[in-house]
Amino acid sequence: MAPFKIALLQSDICFGDPVSNRQRLGHMMKTAMEQQPDTDLLVLPELWNTGYDLQRLDEIAEPVEGESYRLLADFAAEYRVNIVGGSIAERRESEFYNTEFYNTMYCFDRTGHVKAAYSKIHLFGLMHENDYLQPGKSLCNLELDHQLKAGAAICYDIRFPELSRTLAMRGAQLLIVAAEWPHPRLHHWKTLLTARAIENQMFVIACNRVGSGGGNHFCGHSLIIDPWGEIQAEGSELEEIVTGIIEPEQVSEVRSRIPVWQDRRDDLYYKG
Numbered sequence: 372m373a374p375f376k377i378a379l380l381q382s383d384i385c386f387g388d389p390v391s392n393r394q395r396l397g398h399m400m401k402t403a404m405e406q407q408p409d410t411d412l413l414v415l416p417e418l419w420n421t422g423y424d425l426q427r428l429d430e431i432a433e434p435v436e437g438e439s440y441r442l443l444a445d446f447a448a449e450y451r452v453n454i455v456g457g458s459i460a461e462r463r464e465s466e467f468y469n470t471e472f473y474n475t476m477y478c479f480d481r482t483g484h485v486k487a488a489y490s491k492i493h494l495f496g497l498m499h500e501n502d503y504l505q506p507g508k509s510l511c512n513l514e515l516d517h518q519l520k521a522g523a524a525i526c527y528d529i530r531f532p533e534l535s536r537t538l539a540m541r542g543a544q545l546l547i548v549a550a551e552w553p554h555p556r557l558h559h560w561k562t563l564l565t566a567r568a569i570e571n572q573m574f575v576i577a578c579n580r581v582g583s584g585g586g587n588h589f590c591g592h593s594l595i596i597d598p599w600g601e602i603q604a605e606g607s608e609l610e611e612i613v614t615g616i617i618e619p620e621q622v623s624e625v626r627s628r629i630p631v632w633q634d635r636r637d638d639l640y641y642k643g
């Protein structure tokens with residue numbers, strides 16, 4: 372399997388201003404591809420179109436396949452690159468004709484076709500998500516370039532090891548995380564992501580935003596972690612593009628060194 376070149380777009384986000392955010396992220400995606408034209412995968416942060424301006428979702432959330440979605444799809448096709456589009460604040464009409472809002476990640480292949488969609492399943496009460504958003508109802512596994520198996524998570528999701536374990540058991544060799552993770556929990560961010568990599572013997576790549584908004588100051592420190600738990604690349608707390616190369620073979624190599632998959636005691640674990 373060929374090495375995979377990754378760029379995490381660790382951007383700031385303008386609170387409640389999708390037009391500026393599309394300009395900002397559009398520019399950053401171009402810069403990433405100019406700096407490294409053979410990049411295989413771009414990853415954006417969580418809620419990059421609106422930030423956490425949840426009170427104004429009625430005004431600023433986008434319809435399904437709205438402008439932010441189109442920006443990502445068109446860019447993926449033009450630059451022949453895979454994109455995991457962080458997440459977008461999205462509006463949907465329910466079957467009862469109510470408007471509902473979701474925190475949704477779209478993943479595009481190199482032709483601009485959507486490969487997978489994932490709406491955040493664990494809503495984060497500390498940032499009032501459960502007052503405004505509906506939780507997603509399914510998990511998300513996907514395949515990049517028909518060779519690299521991945522699973523998706525959004526921010527708070529990384530606190531739930533059952534999620535990454537399930538994605539890994541469904542074949543994921545790579546966990547892709549989009550986040551708006553604030554201080555003072557930088558230590559949790561790094562520790563949880565490293566634990567997810569070590570316990571599942573998988574790559575973890577995580578794109579966090581920087582800057583401030585809605586009373587939070589976001590940590591940055593986007594990470595590329597290998598299946599042995601070593602940090603291959605780490606962002607600062609400033610806007611930047613964090614890059615790295617992952618070698619998919621390392622997953623089977625690490626899994627053969629410590630056989631945790633064979634040694635699991637599924638017969639004893641809690642099943643609900």
Ligand SMILES: NC(=O)CCC(=O)C(=O)O
Pocket residue numbers: 417495498525526527528530550551552553556559
């Ligand atoms: N946007 C989020 O889900 C933030 C999660 C977070 O900060 C945490 O501590 O968990």
